[in-house]
Amino acid sequence: MGLVGQALVTDSGSRLPLGFWSAVAVWVERPQVVNKRLCGARLEAPGRPAREQAQEPEEGAVAAKEHPTGAEPGRAGGAGRSGAARRAPSSDPDPTWEDLFRSLVTADKEVLHFLRGVRVEKQPQAGPEAEVLLRTLIPKPSAPHPKPALTKEMVVKDIFSGTVTFLPLEGEQLLKVKKSNIYQIQLRRNKNEEWCISMLAFSPERWDSDGIIYPKSSWLGKELLSKLARWSVENKKNEFKSTLSLISLMKYSQVYQELKEKYKEMVKVWPEVTDPEKFVFEDVAIATYLLVLWEEERANKGITEKQSFVDLGCGNGLLVHILSSEGHPGRGIDVRSRKIWNMYGPQTQLEESAITPNDSYLFPDVDWLIGNHSDELTPWIPVIAARSSYSCRYFVLPCCFFDFTGKYSRRQSKKSQYREYLDFIKEVGFTCGFHVEEDCLRIPSTKRVCLIGISRTYPATEEALVDKQRTQYIDSRQSCAQIHHSEDSSCSSSGSTIETKHCDHHTYLNCLSDEPPKGQFPENEGKVPQEDGIWINGFQPRDKIEQVRNCASLPRDFIDHIVLKVANLLLNGKQQNAKEDPCDGSSKTWNRGGSLSLAEVANRLDRETLQRLKRECGGLQTLLKNNHQVFEVVNGRVYIRDWREEKNAKKKQPEAKRRLSSEAFKTRLCWFFMHHPNGCSLTSQSCSYAHGTQELRPSQMLKKIKHIH
Secondary structure (H helix, E strand, O other): OEEEEEEEEEOOOOOOOHHHHHHHHHHHHOHHHOOOOEEEEEEEEEEOOOOOOOEOOOOOOOOHHHOOOOOOOOOOOOOOOOHHHOOOOOOOOOHHHHHHHHHHHHHOHHHHHHHHOOOOOOOOEOOOOOEEEEEEEEEOOOOOOOOOOOEEEEEEEEOOOOEEEEEEEEOOOOOEEOHHHOEEEEEEEEEOOEEEEEEEEOOHHHOOOOOOOOOOHHHHHHHHHHHHHHHHHOOOOOOOOOEOOOOOHHHHHHHHHHHHHHHHHHHHHOOOOOOHHHHHHHHHHHHHHHHHHHHHHHHHHOOOOOOOEEEEOOOOOHHHHHHHHOOOOEEEEEOOOOOOHHHHOOOOEEEEOOOOOEOOOOOOOOOEEEEEOOHHHHHHHHHHHHHHOOOOEEEEEOOOOEOOOOEOOOOOOOOOHHHHHHHHHHHHHHHOOEEEEEEEOOOOOOOOEEEEEEEEOOOHHHHHHHHHHHHHHHHHHHHHHHHHHHHHHHHHHHOOOOOOOOOHHHHHHHOOOOOOOOOOOHHHOOOOOOOOOEOOOOOOOOOOOOOOOOOOOOOHHHHHHHHHHHHHHHHOOOOOEEEEOOOOOOEEEEOOOOEEEHHHHHHOOOHHHHHHHHOOOOHHHHHHHHOOOOEEEEOOEEEEOOHHHHHHHHOOOOHHHHHHHHHOOOOOEOHHHHHOOOOOOOOOOOOOOEOOHHHOOOOHHHHHHHHHO
């Protein structure tokens, strides 16, 4: 037995010991938060074994009165049950592992001693029972190991002694404890507000590290321990659910790896200006989630036919392409087409159309509606799904904040804007008659909470009544928005902060369980969708032609004039800059110029130029950053870029960026070769830009698109 690591924490906010158990719950239920080589964990068959051994309290241990046995540790900090750590009913625990635990603690005195966390021998005293869980650790699949082996552990949480012990199991038919990798986390109170969290290994000299499930023991004592110590005293509540809480984690892991390998080539041929790695792998992850969700739905319903779908506001259409390629009949609709649409082929159905919430955009024969970052359509998707058919379901991944007829206005300052908006979209789904589930996806985005309407709260015979309630709710939101708009205007002038206001919308929500009483909403009495099929006035779909306001639409000669003027200002600010040229080993004098603040640069430009730039999003700073070949803008100051320094930085770039850089090699003229008084600081062979028109190469993107066709 040996100490692997120790952390002293000061608990000035009275978070301990409950905060410790909340932190432990994260490690037990969601180990992938710390160990990035894990996909997650699944908890199975929790049970409290019959008390056959006495618990031994010791000096400094957490007192039983501080941890009432009626409260479940690990839940205090908001760490709830997740799909990554689902538990089977505890009434019928698996006798194999429970018997194994009993035989272990009664037959091996050293392990029993270690389990209790005993440091000072004392007489046994009665104490609360230890809780025993069985968890299965699920590693991430990789190319060498597409189906990695799972590892089971027994987790023994002893609140009375302030310890949680992890006992790895090995073998298939006959399980036994792998003693070399037993470890324990202890909480002890030193004095007053000072506590000590310790990491101990049963046999540190025999620790068996595989680098995946079990990193080195030093990792436990440093990385894991430091995070547990910080989480234990953090006064931070998570507003959102754990990731992938509604689907099988193991199935998700397998399908994601398969799709990632299958569609990774899309990164190499991505014709859009957006980051290919982010968008490709994000849509692969969303497609994986939907495919697993739909597979489980088919299993629950006992059907084999794959679900159909429509993606409203499909954007680049990659999600539609993946789902269609995996056998689900569907199509995508967006207000404007993208370059990449032409690369998918005829099996991927994509339509260019502006979607307006009305009777013309219903999908009675479709199983699922998808809203993946669907912006102004997001609150309408539950409504469209509800009115399309009683069996239609929906999946939305909200991003930008829109109400039914415009931007969403905040009303609750106690919540984050994102959490408040998610609650609003959930409210829309509930009002439309759906049981709304919430889950968190594993995607490279800050907006990764999805909402799913998979079943109805009412029988099909009540469809007319519920649809009337939907109409009344939408109208109440519109009148509510008008009230708040006028109140916001008056309150903003007085400097007061608006909290939730009472209006028709909130009155209506209070009586959603029953039909609103007659006379409550006289303007809505008997109101149904209008005769022309329009559901609401004021909805505005986005423009077909996207307004570019990032200085890219400015005339080229206007941009070149400003670039040359600013460069001359900087070059006149400082004289020669001598530096050894890494290309030929010679010393070369090259004028790098000085630096100016953005305000100083603006003062040197004429008023008409500045006004023209102000009409563009970002103005002068955006224009200078767009011309990154010439300038770099750091902390509000503008410099001439020295590409001799950039050469070393490029070697550390990710592979995708290096590949894109190589594809753009010599496709544009070198500004310094053309305009700098000393020419380019690099030789022609080492400069990425063309030193003269004779070096120009055609863009590789056109070749890619031709190759795909």
